[in-house]
Amino acid sequence: MNNKNKLPLSPHLQIYRLPLTALLSITHRLTGIILVLGSIFMVWLLAAAADSSASYGPLVAQLGSWYGQVFLFGFVFSLYLHFCSGIRHLFWDVGLGFELETVDLTAKLVIACAIILTIATWLVAAAG
Amino acid sequence: MSELTTPLSKVKGLGSAKEGTTHFWRQRMTALILIPLVLWIGFSLAALPVDHATLVSWVQQPLVSMLLVLLVGAVFYHAQLGLQVVIEDYVSSHSRRTVMLLISNLMCLIFGIVGILSVLKIAFGA
Numbered sequence: 001m002n003n004k005n006k007l008p009l010s011p012h013l014q015i016y017r018l019p020l021t022a023l024l025s026i027t028h029r030l031t032g033i034i035l036v037l038g039s040i041f042m043v044w045l046l047a048a049a050a051d052s053s054a055s056y057g058p059l060v061a062q063l064g065s066w067y068g069q070v071f072l073f074g075f076v077f078s079l080y081l082h083f084c085s086g087i088r089h090l091f092w093d094v095g096l097g098f099e100l101e102t103v104d105l106t107a108k109l110v111i112a113c114a115i116i117l118t119i120a121t122w123l124v125a126a127a128g
Numbered sequence: 129m130s131e132l133t134t135p136l137s138k139v140k141g142l143g144s145a146k147e148g149t150t151h152f153w154r155q156r157m158t159a160l161i162l163i164p165l166v167l168w169i170g171f172s173l174a175a176l177p178v179d180h181a182t183l184v185s186w187v188q189q190p191l192v193s194m195l196l197v198l199l200v201g202a203v204f205y206h207a208q209l210g211l212q213v214v215i216e217d218y219v220s221s222h223s224r225r226t227v228m229l230l231i232s233n234l235m236c237l238i239f240g241i242v243g244i245l246s247v248l249k250i251a252f253g254a
Contacts, residue, residue, distance in 0.1 A: 029214055036207045040235075043200070043243040049187075050246035050253070053180035060178050076170065083166050086159050093156060117170070125174040 020107040028085045031078040038075035073118075080117040084110040151209060158206035165199045184250055193251035197244050204240030208233055 018026075048055040062068045088106050091097045097106055142148040176186055187193055211232040219225040 029210075032207075032210045033214065036211060036236075039203055039207065040239050043239045043246070046200075046246040047242055049180060049183055050249040056180045056183075060180075063178070079166065079170065083163070087163065090156065090159060121170050121174045124171055128175040128177065 021103050024085055024088075024107050024110060028082060028089070031082040031085075034074070034078045035082055038071075038078070041071075041075075076121055077114065077118045080121075081110070081114040083117070084113045151212075155206065155209045155213075158202045158209065161198070161202045162206060165195065165202060168195065169199055187247060187250045190251075193247055196247045200240060200243035200247065204236045204243070208236035211236070 045056070045059055048059050063072055088097070088110050091106075097103065140148075172186075172192075176182060187196060212229060215225060215228045215232060219228055
């Protein structure tokens with residue numbers, strides 16, 4: 001950047017590497033928005049099922065395609081990430097887990113649990 | 129000038145938005161309800177074959193249809209509250225914010241209603 005005045009500039013937010021907790025904070029919002037869009041599709045699917053087998057069939061078949069599976073995987077992982085992260089928020093709401101080490105630990109725990117829940121759901125689906 | 133709030137409004141604790149901690153509280157209540165419901169729906173749907181007849185007979189079980197109505201209601205209430213906060217935080221233009229809040233609130237209401245009606249139609253219909 002050409003800084004003619006040679007004045008010191010404060011580094012912009014994007015310069016810093018966000019700590020895991022900050023990353024999870026914005027991810028919580030992002031997954032929240034993803035979940036709204038996903039839920040709208042789920043309601044659409046439900047409405048199709050309420051309508052008839054003929055409207056439900058083709059729609060649910062789309063979920064079997066590669067892009068359907070990508071959507072489903074993204075939706076389910078977002079769901080469990082938001083779920084675990086939300087439970088972490090509920091603990092904060094009652095004043096628990098604010099120590100730095102605890103915050104770092106629960107951040108990793110949230111990601112680990114979300115991955116485990118996603119895999120578990122896929123295993124149940126594969127077995128069913 | 130030290131005090132602009134009346135003693136009454138102070139003790140009511142509703143603040144300038146006139147709703148106090150209502151938004152915060154409802155966000156948490158819907159979150160709590162959703163904890164068991166999300167685990168239930170996630171693993172139930174995973175275990176269920178995807179064909180229409182299986183889904184319909186599953187939804188028609190009284191406990192399932194009741195929980196589904198609760199789930200759809202809680203999801204879209206929670207979504208409305210959450211989207212509201214995101215819009216209020218990131219959309220600074222007052223007119224654009226109002227329009228976006230209107231759209232988001234309406235969408236949540238409509239899809240919540242469609243979802244609940246669909247569950248009820250399957251539950252009571254043929």
